[in-house]
Amino acid sequence: MHKFLIRSFVSSLVLLFTLTVAAVAKDVKAAFVYIGPTGDHGWTYQHDVGRKAVEDAGFKTTYVEGVPESADAERVLRQLANSGHDIIFTTSFGYMNPTNKVAKEFPNVKFEHATGYKREHPNVATYAARFYEGRTILGTIAGTMTKSNVIGYVASFPIPEVIRGINSFTLAAQKVNPNIKTKIVWAFTWYDPGKEAEAAKALIDQGADVIAQHTDSTAIVQMAEKAGVYAFGQASDMDKFAPKAVLTSVENNWGPYYVDRVKAVANGTWSQKDTWHGIGDGMVVISGLDSQMPSDLQAKVKKLQADLASGKVHSFTGPIYDQKGNLMVAEGKTADDGMLAGMMTYVKGVEGDIPK
Amino acid sequence: MIVDINFVGLIIASIMASAVPLILASCGELITERSGVLNLGVEGMMIIGAISGFALMTVTGSLIIAVFGAMLAGVLISTIFAFLTQTLITNHVATGLALTIFGIGISAMIGKNFVGIPGKEFPVLFEGLKDTIPLLSPILFGHSIVFYFAFALPFITSYFLKKTKIGLIVRAVGDSPESASNQGINVRFVRYACILYGGAMCGLAGAYLSMIYTPQWIENMTGGRGWIALALVVFSTWNPIKILIGAMIFGGLTIIQFHMQAIGVRIPVQFLTALPYIVTIIVLVVISRDSRKIRLSTPSSLGKSFHKDN
Numbered sequence: 001m002h003k004f005l006i007r008s009f010v011s012s013l014v015l016l017f018t019l020t021v022a023a024v025a026k027d028v029k030a031a032f033v034y035i036g037p038t039g040d041h042g043w044t045y046q047h048d049v050g051r052k053a054v055e056d057a058g059f060k061t062t063y064v065e066g067v068p069e070s071a072d073a074e075r076v077l078r079q080l081a082n083s084g085h086d087i088i089f090t091t092s093f094g095y096m097n098p099t100n101k102v103a104k105e106f107p108n109v110k111f112e113h114a115t116g117y118k119r120e121h122p123n124v125a126t127y128a129a130r131f132y133e134g135r136t137i138l139g140t141i142a143g144t145m146t147k148s149n150v151i152g153y154v155a156s157f158p159i160p161e162v163i164r165g166i167n168s169f170t171l172a173a174q175k176v177n178p179n180i181k182t183k184i185v186w187a188f189t190w191y192d193p194g195k196e197a198e199a200a201k202a203l204i205d206q207g208a209d210v211i212a213q214h215t216d217s218t219a220i221v222q223m224a225e226k227a228g229v230y231a232f233g234q235a236s237d238m239d240k241f242a243p244k245a246v247l248t249s250v251e252n253n254w255g256p257y258y259v260d261r262v263k264a265v266a267n268g269t270w271s272q273k274d275t276w277h278g279i280g281d282g283m284v285v286i287s288g289l290d291s292q293m294p295s296d297l298q299a300k301v302k303k304l305q306a307d308l309a310s311g312k313v314h315s316f317t318g319p320i321y322d323q324k325g326n327l328m329v330a331e332g333k334t335a336d337d338g339m340l341a342g343m344m345t346y347v348k349g350v351e352g353d354i355p356k
Numbered sequence: 357m358i359v360d361i362n363f364v365g366l367i368i369a370s371i372m373a374s375a376v377p378l379i380l381a382s383c384g385e386l387i388t389e390r391s392g393v394l395n396l397g398v399e400g401m402m403i404i405g406a407i408s409g410f411a412l413m414t415v416t417g418s419l420i421i422a423v424f425g426a427m428l429a430g431v432l433i434s435t436i437f438a439f440l441t442q443t444l445i446t447n448h449v450a451t452g453l454a455l456t457i458f459g460i461g462i463s464a465m466i467g468k469n470f471v472g473i474p475g476k477e478f479p480v481l482f483e484g485l486k487d488t489i490p491l492l493s494p495i496l497f498g499h500s501i502v503f504y505f506a507f508a509l510p511f512i513t514s515y516f517l518k519k520t521k522i523g524l525i526v527r528a529v530g531d532s533p534e535s536a537s538n539q540g541i542n543v544r545f546v547r548y549a550c551i552l553y554g555g556a557m558c559g560l561a562g563a564y565l566s567m568i569y570t571p572q573w574i575e576n577m578t579g580g581r582g583w584i585a586l587a588l589v590v591f592s593t594w595n596p597i598k599i600l601i602g603a604m605i606f607g608g609l610t611i612i613q614f615h616m617q618a619i620g621v622r623i624p625v626q627f628l629t630a631l632p633y634i635v636t637i638i639v640l641v642v643i644s645r646d647s648r649k650i651r652l653s654t655p656s657s658l659g660k661s662f663h664k665d666n
Contacts, residue, residue: 193570202614
């Protein structure tokens with residue numbers, strides 16, 4: 001009886017504690033600032049899926065979409081900070097300076113900036129995903145599945161993020177098929193379905209039978225479906241847009257990170273850090289593999305995925321040479337994060353020049 | 357690169373496909389402007405057409421309802437413009453800009469539930485003939501009905517304006533609404549009709565994008581094509597055949613610059629991407645430099661409100 005009393009006392013204390021924490025947790029308000037519309041089915045759409053996960057975890061959220069990367073961003077951030085938000089996620093590279101500037105004025109509000117590197121104040125954290133790990137998998141598949149040995153790649157803008165993707169993709173494709181050529185077309189847009197489709201069509205007409213993309217819309221996989229070639233989904237699972245063409249997709253999965261960070265604010269354990277998560281942490285997700293891929297390739301891809309997750313394999317393992325034949329990464333070494341973050345040269349095997 | 361004759365045919369076919377929305381919207385806007393009304397809402401009407409077509413296709417499953425519904429949506433939104441500019445005599449430029457902003461906003465609102473849904477396949481005509489004639493086959497066969505309509509439209513428009521009585525009335529209203537009114541023409545009615553027709557064509561252009569060209573809905577998917585269509589009307593000096601030429605050059609250079617990139621031509625990519633805009637303007641200015649003809653084809657009362665004292 002005595003034991004029972006103590007037990008029930010302890011358990012009610014635990015319950016009370018949980019309830020209190022839960023009640024506190026409910027009070028945390030998170031805000032999200034988006035560069036595009038939530039209806040882009042790409043970059044912003046995936047961030048908004050993450051926001052909904054935060055909402056499902058029991059927190060209040062708000063978002064502002066289509067915020068230009070200018071003085072407007074500052075105004076929006078200040079307003080969000082003023083209106084009782086405890087944590088604000090700024091989800092585009094160009095918000096870097098506005099985020100740091102406003103963070104200084106609101107030391108009690110936590111700021112989380114995606115894909116940037118400046119953390120000038122203790123209340124600013126940064127986060128990004130190692131999408132290039134996903135591209136290592138796509139390159140392996142592309143190099144194996146191509147028959148023409150010409151792989152098309154629709155790129156958006158010449159920034160390190162995109163160059164890193166092209167390099168990671170090409171290195172992986174060369175590894176399984178030394179004869180491949182990666183043809184790159186710059187669309188100079190993140191999303192314009194018409195333009196993206198035209199870029200993909202040009203690559204297909206020139207003999208590419210696998211198309212990769214670093215732009216956001218589903219127009220490219222649809223064009224690939226029409227032309228009877230293979231393609232990969234970007235940012236979200238695009239299989240239903242092109243069931244025959246899409247071999248797999250690399251998905252951006254921000255939800256778990258967002259929930260973690262908002263919970264950390266609720267628990268009072270939030271601290272500044274720089275997060276760069278990949279397949280291992282589940283921020284980069286590989287969608288289901290298409291049954292058109294031979295079973296040995298599927299097995300190989302699954303193993304590669306596990307090795308990338310565990311860190312056994314690194315996307316940029318030496319020897320890696322640039323286009324002129326200069327050594328970038330020595331044999332047995334891997335590229336460090338500093339090199340990856342500022343990568344602005346093509347590796348050997350990529351055709352053409354980076355637009356200046 | 358192997359210069360295969362069918363490869364050339366394929367490129368021309370993709371150029372034509374990319375020119376379709378520009379031709380449709382420009383020819384519609386041309387009639388509106390010929391009646392003396394400047395409607396800067398082309399982009400807004402196109403995007404309304406795009407979402408209406410896609411939404412109706414998804415909800416009803418009928419492509420016919422979707423295509424005509426998109427045109428009707430274009431008509432409805434242009435009715436707002438017509439009512440404001442013709443009945444309430446508001447400023448054309450300001451109202452047109454407002455129409456574009458309104459269209460983009462409301463399409464995004466309606467479109468929220470249609471993001472991430474794949475479109476349906478749109479039937480193409482004469483697909484069986486696709487491999488019969490080298491070079492010409494990919495150009496002539498295997499396209500949607502909207503494609504064929506778009507390439508007939510400049511000629512129909514030209515004939516309509518030059519050879520028919522109604523075409524003459526439209527031009528008269530655009531050149532001198534006072535004289536037309538004195539002749540017993542109901543200026544307001546003619547302008548209403550021309551605005552609504554322009555809306556229908558822009559709606560169709562939008563539906564082509566969301567249902568046929570890239571069958572999906574995403575926000576802002578018209579990507580500024582409405583503005584290009586507007587520019588084509590002006591630079592072609594209100595001549596439908598020159599619109600066709602301009603749209604083909606614009607679409608052509610967009611696609612050829614991608615091909616040049618893929619081949620590895622060493623020209624700065626930024627220059628290549630700017631090329632369609634620059635060359636289209638230069639060519640249209642050069643082919644339309646006859647000032648007498650420009651005077652004849654420019655609607656003299658373009659953008660001016662007409663207020664008839666009853």
